[in-house]
Amino acid sequence: MIATPDANARWRRMFLILGGILVAYALLAPLTSLEAAQSANVPLLADRLWFRIATYIAMFIVLASAWNIIGGIAGYAAFGNVAFFGIGAYTTGMLIAKAKWPFLAALPLAPVVAAAFAAVVGLPLLRLRGHYFAVASLGVGVAVGELVQNIDYAGQPVFGGATGLFLPIYSIENRGLFFFYLMVLAAALAVAVTWLVLRSRFGYGLIAIRENEEAAAVIGVNTTAYKVAAFTLAAALTGLTGGIFSQWNVFINQDNTFPIEYNVQMILMALLGGTGTVFGPAAGAVLLQLLIQFLGGTLPISFEIPFVSENARPIVAQVILGVLLVVVVLFVPRGVIEFFGGRARFSLAYLRRSLRETSL
Amino acid sequence: MADFVQLVVLGLLAGGIYVAVGVGFGLVWGVLNIVNLTHGALVIVGGYITWMLFAGLHLDPFLSLPVDAVALFLLGYTLQRGVINRIIRAPLLFTFLLTFGLNLVIVNTLLLLFGSDFRSVTPAYSGQGLELGTIVIPYVPLTALGVAIMLAVVLGLVLNRTRIGLAINAIASDRDAAQLVGIDLRHLYAMTYGIGAACAGVAGGLIAMIQAITPTAGEPYTLQAFVVVILGGLGRVSATVAGGLLFGLVEAFGQSIPGSGSVFANAIAFGLMVIVLVTRPQGLMGRLR
Numbered sequence: 001m002i003a004t005p006d007a008n009a010r011w012r013r014m015f016l017i018l019g020g021i022l023v024a025y026a027l028l029a030p031l032t033s034l035e036a037a038q039s040a041n042v043p044l045l046a047d048r049l050w051f052r053i054a055t056y057i058a059m060f061i062v063l064a065s066a067w068n069i070i071g072g073i074a075g076y077a078a079f080g081n082v083a084f085f086g087i088g089a090y091t092t093g094m095l096i097a098k099a100k101w102p103f104l105a106a107l108p109l110a111p112v113v114a115a116a117f118a119a120v121v122g123l124p125l126l127r128l129r130g131h132y133f134a135v136a137s138l139g140v141g142v143a144v145g146e147l148v149q150n151i152d153y154a155g156q157p158v159f160g161g162a163t164g165l166f167l168p169i170y171s172i173e174n175r176g177l178f179f180f181y182l183m184v185l186a187a188a189l190a191v192a193v194t195w196l197v198l199r200s201r202f203g204y205g206l207i208a209i210r211e212n213e214e215a216a217a218v219i220g221v222n223t224t225a226y227k228v229a230a231f232t233l234a235a236a237l238t239g240l241t242g243g244i245f246s247q248w249n250v251f252i253n254q255d256n257t258f259p260i261e262y263n264v265q266m267i268l269m270a271l272l273g274g275t276g277t278v279f280g281p282a283a284g285a286v287l288l289q290l291l292i293q294f295l296g297g298t299l300p301i302s303f304e305i306p307f308v309s310e311n312a313r314p315i316v317a318q319v320i321l322g323v324l325l326v327v328v329v330l331f332v333p334r335g336v337i338e339f340f341g342g343r344a345r346f347s348l349a350y351l352r353r354s355l356r357e358t359s360l
Numbered sequence: 361m362a363d364f365v366q367l368v369v370l371g372l373l374a375g376g377i378y379v380a381v382g383v384g385f386g387l388v389w390g391v392l393n394i395v396n397l398t399h400g401a402l403v404i405v406g407g408y409i410t411w412m413l414f415a416g417l418h419l420d421p422f423l424s425l426p427v428d429a430v431a432l433f434l435l436g437y438t439l440q441r442g443v444i445n446r447i448i449r450a451p452l453l454f455t456f457l458l459t460f461g462l463n464l465v466i467v468n469t470l471l472l473l474f475g476s477d478f479r480s481v482t483p484a485y486s487g488q489g490l491e492l493g494t495i496v497i498p499y500v501p502l503t504a505l506g507v508a509i510m511l512a513v514v515l516g517l518v519l520n521r522t523r524i525g526l527a528i529n530a531i532a533s534d535r536d537a538a539q540l541v542g543i544d545l546r547h548l549y550a551m552t553y554g555i556g557a558a559c560a561g562v563a564g565g566l567i568a569m570i571q572a573i574t575p576t577a578g579e580p581y582t583l584q585a586f587v588v589v590i591l592g593g594l595g596r597v598s599a600t601v602a603g604g605l606l607f608g609l610v611e612a613f614g615q616s617i618p619g620s621g622s623v624f625a626n627a628i629a630f631g632l633m634v635i636v637l638v639t640r641p642q643g644l645m646g647r648l649r
Contacts, residue, residue, distance in 0.1 A: 077453045124638045130452055131395045132637055135586045139630040142583060147627055260579070264460050271457070315471045322464030329458045330446055358450035360546050 019283075026054055027184065030177055051180045055248065057289045058183035059241050063262065064269035064281035065190035066237035069197060071267060072275030074230045075210030076126065077134040079263050080141025084114040084235040086257040088242025090148055093165045093252050103170050107243045114239025115232045122231040126224070129213075138263065145258030164253030167246060179248040186244060187282070190237050195278045197233070206230055207276070265292070268325060295320055331355065362494045367612050369497055375608025376505030379601050380566055381581050382588035383512050384559030386600045387519075389589060391532040391552045394444065395452070397459040399585055400578030401466040402557050406432055406564025407573040408474060414481045414568075421481045421569045422503065428561035436557025441550040448549065463578075470575035478572035486569065504566040509601065511562055515555070516597040528552050532595070587633045593643020602645050 030051040032042045063085065070078045088110035095106035125136050151158045159165065172178050197203040205226045208216035217223050246252045265288065266281075273284030295317035381403060388396045406428040413419040413427060439462060447454050489498035519525035527548050530538040539545050563581075567573065584607065592603025607629060614628040636643065 071453070077456065079456070124634055128637050128641075131389070131393075131456075132590075132641070134452070134456060135395055135583070136630075136634055136637060139583060139587070139633065143627045143630045264457065267453070268457060271453070312472060315468045318468040319465055319472070322461045322468065325461030325464065326443065326458055329450075329454050329461065330443070355446060358448070358454070359446040360448045360549060 019279075030054065030180055033177065034174060048176055051176055053289075053293055055176075055180045055183045056293070057286055058180070058187040059245060060266065060269060060285040060289045061187035061282045062183075062190040062237055062241040063266040064273070064285040065187070065194050066234040066241075067266040068194060068270045068275060068277075068281040069206075069237075070227075070230045070234040072270050072277075072281070073194075073197065073203060073210065074206040074227060076227065076231070077130075077267075078137045078231070078234070079134045079267075080137035080139070080144075081234065081238055081266060082258055082260065082262040083141040083144040084118060084238035085242040085245070085262065086145055086148065086254075087114045087117055088239030089246040089252050089257040090159055090165070090242075091239070092243035093167055093246040094159065096247065097160075097165055097167050103247045107240070107247070110243025110246075111236035111240040114242065115236040118232045118235030119228055122228045123224075126227040126231060138260075141258065141263060142260070145254050148258070149254040160253070162253070164251055165246075167250050167252070169250055170247050179244065182244055183241070183248070186237070186241055189240075191278060191282055193233065193237065194281075197230075198278060202226065202229065210276075264325075265289075268328070272328060291324075292317075292321065366495050367616055368609065369495060371609035371612030372605055373498070373501035373505055373608070374611060375605035376501065376508040377563065377567060377570065377604075378584055378588045378607045379604030380504075380508040380511055380559065380563035381585045382592070382600045382604045383515055383597055384556035384563070385582075385585035386589040386592075386594060386597070387515070387559070388553055388556035390595045391528055392440075392444075392448070392549055393452075394448075394455045394459065394553075395586065396553075396556065397456065397582055398439070398462045398466065399556075399560055400580065400582035401463045401470075402432055402436065402560035402578075403564040403567065403581050404470065404573055404575060404578040405435065405466065406561030407568035407577075408470060408479070408564075408575075409561070410565040410568045411479045411481050411573070414483070415479075421483055421565060422507070425507065425562050425565045428565040429558040432561030432564075433554040433558040436560075437550045437554035439557075440553035441546065444553065445546055445549055463582075467575050467578065474575060476574055476576070478574055479568070480572040481568045483569070500569050504570060507562070507566060508604075511559060512597050512601045515559065518555070519597065524548070524551060584629070587629050590633050590643060591636055593645045596645065599643060599645035603643065606644070 031037060033047065033051075063081070066084075067078060067081050070076050070081075091113040092103070092106045092110045095101040095109060096103060099106075121140055125133060125140065128136055148159045149157075149162055152161070157163075169175075170178075197206070205216065205221040208219065208221055209223055209226060213223055242257060245257070249256065266285075269284035269288045270281040271284065272288055273280030273282065275281075296314060381399075384402075385396060385399045388394055388399070409428050409431055410421050410424045413424040414421050443462070444455065444458060447458055483500075486500050487498070489496045490502070491497075517525075519528060527538070527543050528551070530541070530543060531545065531548055531552070535545065538548075564573075567581075588603040588607045589600055590603070591606055592599035592601070610629055610632060
């Protein structure tokens with residue numbers, strides 16, 4: 001079955017229209033929770049729980065899109081991006097909690113500090129390739145998390161230690177809505193940055209590095225500068241979200257700002273949606289985050305897993321996630337956006353072909 | 361001076377565990393070109409088998425090590441043959457994600473089966489040690505070090521003296537040529553992974569005797585195995601032994617820095633790894649391939 005250009009165009013149009021409607025709904029529905037809307041008898045389309053989940057989705061759109069810049073476009077399998085998220089969160093968190101800065105003044109420093117850190121560790125790390133880079137970056141992610149939790153000065157934990165860091169609640173009306181739209185802005189920024197990168201000389205250089213680094217160097221791409229710039233850009237976006245997260249969540253510690261799972265989730269999202277594309281990581285983020293919340297039982301539409309007690313549920317959800325990861329990696333190496341974008345038909349033949357291409 | 365010797369002793373003893381954890385990981389990485397993120401989980405599976413045999417049948421933990429090896433070999437063979445073989449030609453990110461997914465499944469299955477309680481294996485002789493003046497050498501880690509070295513020696517002999525080992529070496533140097541001379545790649549890939557998993561199982565049995573384990577305790581071992589293999593150099597068992605012992609020493613001295621604890625030891629280990637990677641990518645004892 002070969003997809004004809006006509007069928008391609010039709011698929012793409014349908015996908016765009018459907019996606020547009022969904023995005024518009026997701027952006028506007030939370031507004032119905034405003035008091036003005038309630039007093040005007042507009043039906044409540046999204047309660048607090050929904051836009052908390054939507055905020056998480058927007059957050060992961062940034063994380064996946066940022067990973068896509070270094071992992072998808074430049075082809076460097078970064079496995080420690082969560083370090084930038086944590087650094088951003090702790091930068092903003094420390095400035096607000098300890099130095100008493102206002103949130104909006106502390107937030108811009110989150111991407112700056114994360115990017116500076118990325119530039120410093122990126123110089124040695126990005127000389128490594130393949131597995132070496134992947135695990136070295138994973139090591140940096142783990143090490144930074146542990147350092148942040150355990151650094152003491154004069155017997156006092158500098159960054160709140162194991163108890164974590166509590167931030168004063170940001171006083172603004174409709175706080176949930178505020179952070180939702182802030183996170184959506186960050187997501188839009190991340191997608192826009194990806195779009196710009198892919199259309200710039202910089203982006204072409206990164207793609208050249210991904211396809212063949214030696215050849216890229218030969219045709220005049222300053223590979224070190226390009227790689228470090230891509231890493232720094234990804235770190236800045238990731239750090240920004242971390243900064244927003246810290247004030248939104250009010251409480252930060254090692255577990256919620258340096259979780260290793262985030263590293264894997266952001267990569268999986270980008271893979272699901274299609275690496276190296278503009279909207280792929282965002283689409284993957286929406287799909288996977290909804291699925292994770294659904295399996296975890298936090299969505300209002302929920303289900304019972306048979307034979308599983310309430311306590312074991314999160315564990316079973318993790319098992320399902322692991323199996324899903326295996327299945328996705330085995331069968332859909334080119335990402336779901338290939339189907340929805342109309343570049344390939346989802347069929348048994350496609351699954352067989354992609355299995356045959358990669359198997360021994 | 362005595363403190364220094366004691367630190368060296370503790371470092372070498374800790375290094376024994378890292379040798380055991382590292383050899384299987386290095387084998388799988390060197391031959392199959394897979395950074396096996398499932399390795400830590402396999403280690404813990406081995407630990408739980410030893411714990412079950414000890415708690416249920418009162419079997420001496422050292423006697424349960426062969427059981428660990430056989431069980432993990434079968435598990436590893438099946439995983440590679442059934443799942444990992446299917447994406448072996450995909451970019452490295454895919455094997456990374458796949459092994460992470462398998463890791464999630466194994467760890468959480470263990471959580472369902474055993475809960476998150478700490479389990480420890482404490483035979484009558486645990487906690488005792490050899491006293492040489494002011495220096496104490498605990499028996500269990502000492503024997504564990506011996507077992508780890510033995511494991512490495514046996515693995516080295518298997519790789520260099522047996523038909524299977526030669527076939528594995530052939531795959532490592534040129535997959536396609538190995539296939540041309542009639543080596544069954546699917547079987548041998550699975551054998552290699554199985555042997556790696558068996559080493560992980562033995563390592564897990566040793567770890568269960570030295571510290572309490574939980575299903576989630578495996579992840580640090582994956583990272584440490586990676587550092588150990590990098591330090592020594594990919595492609596030789598003896599290099600991994602050197603890397604493991606060095607890592608143990610670095611950790612012991614890192615922990616002895618006043619007011620640090622295990623944290624800086626980790627940071628130092630990773631720092632050392634990055635320095636080695638950047639300045640001597642083939643590892644301290646490795647050969648460039």
